[in-house]
Amino acid sequence: AQSVTQLDSQVPVFEEAPVELRCNYSSSVSVYLFWYVQYPNQGLQLLLKYLSGSTLVKGINGFEAEFNKSQTSFHLRKPSVHISDTAEYFCAVRRGNQGGKLIFGQGTELSVKP
Amino acid sequence: GAGVSQTPSNKVTEKGKYVELRCDPISGHTALYWYRQSLGQGPEFLIYFQGTGAADDSGLPNDRFFAVRPEGSVSTLKIQRTERGDSAVYLCASSLIPAETQYFGPGTRLLVL
Numbered sequence: 001a002q003s004v005t006q007l008d009s010q011v012p013v014f015e016e017a018p019v020e021l022r023c024n025y026s027s028s029v030s031v032y033l034f035w036y037v038q039y040p041n042q043g044l045q046l047l048l049k050y051l052s053g054s055t056l057v058k059g060i061n062g063f064e065a066e067f068n069k070s071q072t073s074f075h076l077r078k079p080s081v082h083i084s085d086t087a088e089y090f091c092a093v094r095r096g097n098q099g100g101k102l103i104f105g106q107g108t109e110l111s112v113k114p
Numbered sequence: 115g116a117g118v119s120q121t122p123s124n125k126v127t128e129k130g131k132y133v134e135l136r137c138d139p140i141s142g143h144t145a146l147y148w149y150r151q152s153l154g155q156g157p158e159f160l161i162y163f164q165g166t167g168a169a170d171d172s173g174l175p176n177d178r179f180f181a182v183r184p185e186g187s188v189s190t191l192k193i194q195r196t197e198r199g200d201s202a203v204y205l206c207a208s209s210l211i212p213a214e215t216q217y218f219g220p221g222t223r224l225l226v227l
Binding site for chain 2: 100
């Protein structure tokens with residue numbers, strides 16, 4: 001069975017500081033990896049995804065993530081955050097050889113302060 | 115173009131009642147998914163359809179929950195004999211095919227009193 005662990009439930013950070021949101025997964029088979037963002041009172045929006053190829057994936061709004069197979073991690077990073085990045089971030093996995101079911105982590109609440 | 119829409123946006127019901135939640139996927143998307151998100155948790159998979167058939171219903175918690183997609187487009191999630199523990203945001207997503215990106219709707223917030 002697959003599982004996803006987001007190591008921090010809350011991450012407070014000051015504006016223009018760098019941030020890393022951590023995600024570890026467990027799976028016995030190859031997986032596809034995703035980061036979604038949920039702004040207050042809005043639906044989930046895809047930030048970026050790793051399917052294959054380069055382990056460094058760039059997404060929208062200046063975010064990027066690095067797939068590390070040996071450490072089974074897919075941490076999300078941004079070099080300089082803005083107030084508007086305040087939101088809930090979810091890491092998710094999907095088995096590479098199956099249909100579309102996503103397994104989500106518990107979420108990390110990113111709070112950017114001026 | 116139009117995204118995934120869900121109705122109603124909010125639903126308040128009493129314990130024991132029956133509810134239906136509707137999802138309109140993006141036009142042309144063959145795959146449709148239902149998830150449930152409880153307060154402070156990540157979305158939890160319930161069921162997914164490929165066309166009209168349920169390809170995976172392993173996430174449905176019990177036989178009070180049922181979903182249909184009779185024409186391969188709109189889907190309805192049906193909950194019988196609602197319980198207070200069913201209170202959550204029910205999310206719908208669709209994708210062009212199962213391997214493609216899932217696009218989420220805004221959700222239906224269900225409150226069972």
